[in-house]
Amino acid sequence: MRLPDDAFDFLGYTLGRMYDTRNGxxxxxPSPSRKKVERLCREISELTTRRMALLDIPVLVGRINRKLRxxxxxxxxxxxxxxxxxxxxxxxxxxxxWLHAKFKGRGQRKYRYPNAYLYRELELLQVRRD
Structure with missing residues (x-):
């Protein structure tokens, strides 16, 4: 079987040659196209700008979760x-x-708001394949 070397985008997916991890x-x-991933990241960035710091945490997390879901x-x-x-x-x-801007915190954001806090306390959605 001969597969084309080039990949192409269709309906948000990039279709192209993939390799089976078991036998090669x-x-x-398909895989999500780079443009669609970048667009989602841009939309998340727009939701979390400094001017959105007045929003309540559950409101912002709800908006992000809907978009991610x-x-x-x-x-x-x-x-x-x-x-x-x-x-x-x-x-x-x-x-x-966003949290750093909202609460005017000092120190490194990663240690002040660890992953466990984001996912358990704020109930931020983590996209994954179930």
Whole structure:
């Protein structure tokens, strides 16, 4: 079987040659396109700007969670772990920045708002394949 070398975008997915991790066989498979991942990250950045610091925490987290839930329900086919990893990292970073701006904190954001606080206390959604 001969698969094309080039990948193409269709309906938000990039379709191209993938390799099976068990036996190394190539196959034609989907993954979320880079443009769609970048667009979601831009939208999360817009939700967490400094001018949104007046919002209550549950309101902001609810908006982010709705956006992430919808995006991950659509983009759940194919190789998604790299896209999900990038999105989760971006969301954590932006929420930490937003919290830092809201509460005028000092010190490093990562240690002041650890992952456990973001996911357990604030109930921030983490996109992952279930």
């Amino acid at each position: 066989e190539p196959y034609l498979g 919808g995006w991950s329900n659509y983009f759940r086919l194919g190789i998604v772990h790299k896209a999900y990893w990038r999105i989760n990292g971006h969301v954590r970073h932006r929420v930490r920045q």
